[in-house]
Amino acid sequence: MHTKKKVANYKILFSGPVGAGKTSAIRSLCGDKLLTTEEEASDMTRHRKKTTTVALDYGTLRISDSEVVHLYGTPGQERFDFMWEILRENGLGLILMISNGRPSPLADLRFFLDAFKEFIAKTALVVGVTHLDEKPAPDIAAYRNELKAAGHGAIPVLEVDARAKQDISILVQALLYQVDPNIPA
Numbered sequence: 499m500h501t502k503k504k505v506a507n508y509k510i511l512f513s514g515p516v517g518a519g520k521t522s523a524i525r526s527l528c529g530d531k532l533l534t535t536e537e538e539a540s541d542m543t544r545h546r547k548k549t550t551t552v553a554l555d556y557g558t559l560r561i562s563d564s565e566v567v568h569l570y571g572t573p574g575q576e577r578f579d580f581m582w583e584i585l586r587e588n589g590l591g592l593i594l595m596i597s598n599g600r601p602s603p604l605a606d607l608r609f610f611l612d613a614f615k616e617f618i619a620k621t622a623l624v625v626g627v628t629h630l631d632e633k634p635a636p637d638i639a640a641y642r643n644e645l646k647a648a649g650h651g652a653i654p655v656l657e658v659d660a661r662a663k664q665d666i667s668i669l670v671q672a673l674l675y676q677v678d679p680n681i682p683a
């Protein structure tokens with residue numbers, strides 16, 4: 499008989515505005531194992547997408563024999579309070595997805611930095627900018643300046659396509675590396 503290896507569980511939160519690629523990112527990493535709940539969009543967002551995520555996305559990713567990362571996508575709306583509870587234990591950090599396709603992406607960045615400021619003070623943060631293929635401005639340097647101005651000059655900000663597994667893997671690795679350079683990814 500072989501003994502069952504003890505598995506360490508970590509949690510990562512994906513947040514950001516509607517359409518930024520949170521669901522796509524978790525799907526890229528977890529494939530069919532993604533659990534998601536989509537509902538009819540509110541009036542506010544109906545013009546952008548037919549449906550928008552109002553409930554949690556969830557998926558798991560095995561990063562080694564003994565380590566599993568649980569990925570959670572927040573709703574696009576402004577109800578983040580319950581996420582704290584989820585991340586209280588073994589929360590590794592926050593991946594902020596910002597869509598360059600929205601009208602004021604740098605304002606979106608500021609909004610989410612503020613919404614999560616207590617969380618960010620305690621844990622790791624990386625920023626992934628999506629839809630740069632559709633709209634090149636503002637560029638990554640502008641995001642970097644914005645982060646610097648907000649006191650987050652050391653935070654990694656990467657251009658990603660949420661549909662590309664490789665891109666999202668790099669984002670996750672950047673987060674894991676901040677937490678512990680020895681965690682395999």
Ligand SMILES: Nc1nc2c(ncn2[C@@H]2O[C@H](COP(=O)(O)OP(=O)(O)O)[C@@H](O)[C@H]2O)c(=O)[nH]1
Binds near residue numbers: 518520631
């Ligand atoms: N062109 C382009 N489309 C993207 C990119 N990232 C995500 N998408 C698409 O953008 C749409 C919204 O993504 P979704 O994951 O639903 O966003 P969510 O609201 O944050 O969960 C989907 O149709 C994705 O396929 C990107 O970098 N470029």
Ligand SMILES: [Mg+2]
Binds near residue numbers: 521555
């Ligand atoms: Mg979604």
